Amino acid sequence: MALDAIDRSILKALQRKGRMSNSELSEKVNLSPSACHRRVQRLEQDGYIRDYVALLDARKLGVATTVFVEITLQGQADEVLDAFERAVGRIPDVLECHLMAGTADYLLKVVAEDTEDFARIHRQYLARLPGVGQMQSSFALRTVCKTTALPV
Numbered sequence: 001m002a003l004d005a006i007d008r009s010i011l012k013a014l015q016r017k018g019r020m021s022n023s024e025l026s027e028k029v030n031l032s033p034s035a036c037h038r039r040v041q042r043l044e045q046d047g048y049i050r051d052y053v054a055l056l057d058a059r060k061l062g063v064a065t066t067v068f069v070e071i072t073l074q075g076q077a078d079e080v081l082d083a084f085e086r087a088v089g090r091i092p093d094v095l096e097c098h099l100m101a102g103t104a105d106y107l108l109k110v111v112a113e114d115t116e117d118f119a120r121i122h123r124q125y126l127a128r129l130p131g132v133g134q135m136q137s138s139f140a141l142r143t144v145c146k147t148t149a150l151p152v
Contacts (some may be wrong), residue, residue, distance in 0.1 A: 008152045015149040018052045063111040066140040070104035073131040083130040091125045
């Protein structure tokens with residue numbers, strides 16, 4: 001299904017405020033509430049809208065430190081990649097894990113309370129990941145821009 005301008009307006013609005021009522025959304029996109037509701041249902045069914053979530057404040061939760069970890073594996077065999085991916089998926093402090101093209105095989109986004117907490121995460125989890133040949137950690141000093149909204 002191709003997205004039209006109204007679908008894109010709905011997606012933009014919901015990315016900004018996912019808990020918006022249907023009547024508020026219908027006003028923003030200039031549709032009747034029933035037509036708006038049908039479109040949102042179709043966008044959900046077709047997989048354009050995967051889920052609705054609450055975005056939490058990392059500072060208030062005590063995990064204000066963001067660390068990007070580049071990992072190079074010892075090998076590229078499927079079983080090495082699979083074992084690594086299963087293990088990294090079980091680490092609660094890892095927000096994202098990306099298979100990369102370039103110098104590192106994986107890039108992780110990890111949150112921690114501070115450098116001491118990251119040292120704990122490193123010892124307890126990261127250093128025990130299977131197949132790791134090399135690891136490079138970089139601490140984010142400040143977040144310049146951050147969004148979860150995709151361009152639509």
